[in-house]
Amino acid sequence: MENFNPFSLKEKNILITGASDGIGKAMAISCSKMGATIILTARNKKRLEETRSMLKGVGHQMFIADLTSQEDIDNLVDQLPPLDGIVHNAGVGSRVLCKLITNKDLDYVFNPNVKAPILLQKAILDKKKINKGASIVFLASRAAKSPGFGNAIYSASKGAIISYANCLGLELAPRKIRVNCICPAMVWTKLIIQEGIEKEDLEEAQEKYPLKRYGNPEDIANLAIYLLSGASSWMTGSCIDITGGAKEL
Amino acid sequence: MELENFIKNFANQFDDTDESEIKANTEYHELEEWSSLTAMCVIALVKTQYGKTVTGREIKNCKTVMDLFEIVASK
Numbered sequence: 001m002e003n004f005n006p007f008s009l010k011e012k013n014i015l016i017t018g019a020s021d022g023i024g025k026a027m028a029i030s031c032s033k034m035g036a037t038i039i040l041t042a043r044n045k046k047r048l049e050e051t052r053s054m055l056k057g058v059g060h061q062m063f064i065a066d067l068t069s070q071e072d073i074d075n076l077v078d079q080l081p082p083l084d085g086i087v088h089n090a091g092v093g094s095r096v097l098c099k100l101i102t103n104k105d106l107d108y109v110f111n112p113n114v115k116a117p118i119l120l121q122k123a124i125l126d127k128k129k130i131n132k133g134a135s136i137v138f139l140a141s142r143a144a145k146s147p148g149f150g151n152a153i154y155s156a157s158k159g160a161i162i163s164y165a166n167c168l169g170l171e172l173a174p175r176k177i178r179v180n181c182i183c184p185a186m187v188w189t190k191l192i193i194q195e196g197i198e199k200e201d202l203e204e205a206q207e208k209y210p211l212k213r214y215g216n217p218e219d220i221a222n223l224a225i226y227l228l229s230g231a232s233s234w235m236t237g238s239c240i241d242i243t244g245g246a247k248e249l
Numbered sequence: 250m251e252l253e254n255f256i257k258n259f260a261n262q263f264d265d266t267d268e269s270e271i272k273a274n275t276e277y278h279e280l281e282e283w284s285s286l287t288a289m290c291v292i293a294l295v296k297t298q299y300g301k302t303v304t305g306r307e308i309k310n311c312k313t314v315m316d317l318f319e320i321v322a323s324k
Contacts, residue, residue: 095289097289149285149286149289
């Protein structure tokens with residue numbers, strides 16, 4: 001019997017940003033297990049090397065880059081092979097009340113979460129480093145639609161990237177390039193442990209989720225596999241919630 | 250850090266509670282305006298004014314402004 005696997009990523013070159021940790025790391029590992037050749041990028045060399053050492057298969061590449069620097073974007077894109085998949089995953093969290101927001105706080109979040117992926121995508125398109133029929137995935141967040149105290153800048157940055165992704169999807173549809181967003185609720189990564197919040201608080205809070213737990217990075221990686229594979233070839237302009245049943249964060 | 254200054258800064262996190270209502274022995278959870286939002290303001294205050302990290306749990310466990318001052322001072 002033929003081996004039926006619509007989720008295979010064989011012979012696909014997939015770029016993953018922010019691949020040194022958390023969800024990006026899990027996605028890189030899982031996609032390599034599905035047969036993809038991974039191009040990893042992040043700022044931290046040591047952690048990125050660790051991710052690379054955990055990948056299955058051969059031919060993976062890694063590039064150290066700070067995507068908030070145009071120079072780093074240009075260097076990275078010059079070295080990229082033609083891509084079949086891109087995951088814009090790199091991003092930062094923030095927790096600042098509206099009445100305390102400063103210009104610096106805005107730049108801290110919007111530069112990596114909004115400007116960097118938009119300018120990276122621009123450079124990839126401009127230098128024709130993306131194949132027909134490719135799949136682009138943005139790591140957004142349920143936060144875009146679920147308000148929370150102190151989450152204004154982060155939520156706004158994710159709302160911005162969702163709106164951008166919708167327009168990008170429209171512009172790339174003629175080439176059958178698909179663009180989708182993943183909107184996770186709370187996932188166990190460093191991003192959710194912030195000033196003033198302790199792990200025990202979060203362990204308590206996750207009990208309120210219908211499935212009684214926050215997500216693991218691998219849960220999100222499995223959705224990314226679907227979106228990057230041919231299994232989702234009729235899917236573009238979608239925002240998929242993955243929340244353990246939670247409607248609020 | 251000084252207690253007097255801390256109390257003043259703490260009181261400043263409230264919008265509708267008069268500064269005179271807040272003293273060292275004030276049990277802040279009992280104040281009508283106190284909420285999780287005020288707690289977040291206090292976390293931010295401790296970070297920006299004193300360069301220290303106080304957790305939501307610690308703020309929840311303290312009773313009086315003095316208790317909180319002592320925790321922050323001990324960090």
